[in-house]
Amino acid sequence: KNTKPSRKPNPLGPTGLPFVGNLLQIDTSCMHEYLWELANKYGLLMSMKLGSRPLVVISSPRLAVEVLKNRDLVFSGRPKMKGQQKMSYNGLDIALAPYSQEWREMRKICILHLLSVKRVQQFRPIREDDVSQMISRIVKDATQSKVTNLSETMISVTSTMIGRIAFGKRLDEDGHEQRKFEELVHEVHAMFLGFFFSDYFPSLGWMDKITGINHRLERIFEKFDSFYQELINEHLDPDRPESMNDDIIDLMLQLQKDKSTSFDITMDHIKAFLMNVFLGGTDSSGIVVTWAMTALIKNPSVMKRLQGEIRQTMGNKEILDEDEVEKLPFLKATVKETLRLYPVAPLLMPRETLEKCKVDGYEIQPTWGIGRDPEIWENADEFRPDRFLNSDIDTKGQDYRYLPFGSGRRGCPGDYMGLITTHLLLANLLHSFDWELPPGIHKDDVETQSLPGFAMNKKNALKLLAKIPG
Numbered sequence: 048k049n050t051k052p053s054r055k056p057n058p059l060g061p062t063g064l065p066f067v068g069n070l071l072q073i074d075t076s077c078m079h080e081y082l083w084e085l086a087n088k089y090g091l092l093m094s095m096k097l098g099s100r101p102l103v104v105i106s107s108p109r110l111a112v113e114v115l116k117n118r119d120l121v122f123s124g125r126p127k128m129k130g131q132q133k134m135s136y137n138g139l140d141i142a143l144a145p146y147s148q149e150w151r152e153m154r155k156i157c158i159l160h161l162l163s164v165k166r167v168q169q170f171r172p173i174r175e176d177d178v179s180q181m182i183s184r185i186v187k188d189a190t191q192s193k194v195t196n197l198s199e200t201m202i203s204v205t206s207t208m209i210g211r212i213a214f215g216k217r218l219d220e221d222g223h224e225q226r227k228f229e230e231l232v233h234e235v236h237a238m239f240l241g242f243f244f245s246d247y248f249p250s251l252g253w254m255d256k257i258t259g260i261n262h263r264l265e266r267i268f269e270k271f272d273s274f275y276q277e278l279i280n281e282h283l284d285p286d287r288p289e290s291m292n293d294d295i296i297d298l299m300l301q302l303q304k305d306k307s308t309s310f311d312i313t314m315d316h317i318k319a320f321l322m323n324v325f326l327g328g329t330d331s332s333g334i335v336v337t338w339a340m341t342a343l344i345k346n347p348s349v350m351k352r353l354q355g356e357i358r359q360t361m362g363n364k365e366i367l368d369e370d371e372v373e374k375l376p377f378l379k380a381t382v383k384e385t386l387r388l389y390p391v392a393p394l395l396m397p398r399e400t401l402e403k404c405k406v407d408g409y410e411i412q413p414t415w416g417i418g419r420d421p422e423i424w425e426n427a428d429e430f431r432p433d434r435f436l437n438s439d440i441d442t443k444g445q446d447y448r449y450l451p452f453g454s455g456r457r458g459c460p461g462d463y464m465g466l467i468t469t470h471l472l473l474a475n476l477l478h479s480f481d482w483e484l485p486p487g488i489h490k491d492d493v494e495t496q497s498l499p500g501f502a503m504n505k506k507n508a509l510k511l512l513a514k515i516p517g
């Protein structure tokens with residue numbers, strides 16, 4: 048919002064063109080790497096302009112402390128983008144909502160009732176059951192010496208879990224629903240990334256009609272809306288068995304009925320929050336596990352050490368449960384190291400200033416650069432989980448060198464659920480199988496490029512051979 052820094056000159060940044068600013072230069076195929084390269088050239092505080100939107104990118108822990116701790120409140124807004132606004136029912140959700148009393152209450156409900164430690168533990172049997180089914184499917188691949196597509200397996204297992212946790216239904220029963228759900232999530236991402244003139248050139252908003260993107264947005268929104276509505280109707284059906292009354296839709300409907308919040312929870316609030324759960328839940332732990340397996344196959348000695356820890360502690364058990372998994376220090380260090388090198392949301396989520404503020408007067412987003420800065424991390428580009436053993440750096444967002452879940456008022460409320468799911472999946476994959484590259488492929492051929500988007504998905508699917516240990 049602070050377009051006119053009054054005293055200080057703009058921080059350095061790439062020179063833009065009149066009117067469009069840096070918009071045409073930006074490489075959206077891998078935004079975080081692009082910004083990190085620029086930051087190395089222009090400085091850890093760098094300014095840019097996207098059309099009429101000024102933007103400041105920070106890549107240093109010192110400035111992250113300023114923004115996410117000292118001035119957390121001022122930086123608690125989210126920029127309004129057209130696709131995101133529409134899909135979040137004009138910000139009735141948590142992730143994309145503007146900072147407001149209503150957002151505070153929604154977030155409180157989420158932390159106290161929907162994603163609390165107690166609630167996440169209540170869903171534990173679902174996670175353990177789905178992991179066990181995933182292992183059985185990979186056993187089939189292994190016995191037929193068939194390559195396992197781990198990227199797809201992860202999307203499938205996490206969306207099945209989220210389906211059961213959010214709306215009490217196993218989506219994979221006929222494969223069709225599962226695909227429909229994945230397609231919907233994919234379409235929402237496309238809308239979040241889509242280019243709307245109104246986002247960068249408000250006076251040219253009419254162009255969005257001509258390009259057809261407005262129409263596409265409406266169509267996808269309606270598809271999603273009726274998907275949610277169908278699910279909600281099923282939950283309102285008086286003949287629904289009571290044994291099924293404990294998923295997130297049930298909880299939201301109960302809160303709506305109780306009227307214990309200062310505002311009325313509407314169906315739109317419920318639908319908007321479901322969108323956050325789908326996106327947060329399907330596109331997080333699965334991505335971390337895929338990156339962890341990528342890093343491990345490229346670092347066989349680390350994989351061996353981790354398997355050693357898991358197998359030694361767990362013996363011959365078929366499936367490891369969550370209590371057991373949480374006792375494995377090297378596993379946890381491996382997940383932390385994965386999140387350092389391959390953070391799920393390398394740019395966190397953009398923040399918008401709520402008022403003119405004094406931190407140099409700019410909007411700021413922290414970048415993944417912090418996690419790869421050689422001044423902060425020894426051998427920064429190497430995958431070395433050891434660095435997190437006997438270290439007090441945790442994932443809670445209080446150490447500004449390491450922010451995989453963001454920090455402060457808008458930090459991730461799903462961190463506990465995300466981590467517990469990641470640990471469970473990774474430990475079981477490594478406990479049950481030895482992993483090899485398909486014939487003819489060398490570990491250096493496994494690339495680490497990512498797809499464009501909020502979430503850092505691996506670009507090319509990770510395909511490995513699972514072997515049942517003798």
Ligand code: HEM
Binds near residue numbers: 391450462
């Ligand atoms: C490994 C798993 C996960 C990672 C790495 C992750 C990461 C993040 C990050 C970096 C942010 C932005 C924080 C900021 O702006 O400071 C965020 C926000 C958020 N995440 Fe997660 N997340 C994960 C899992 C989940 C899960 C499982 C859910 C829900 C089911 C979830 C729901 C949310 C929501 C609602 C927000 C927005 C918070 C707000 O704006 O107040 N996340 N997450």
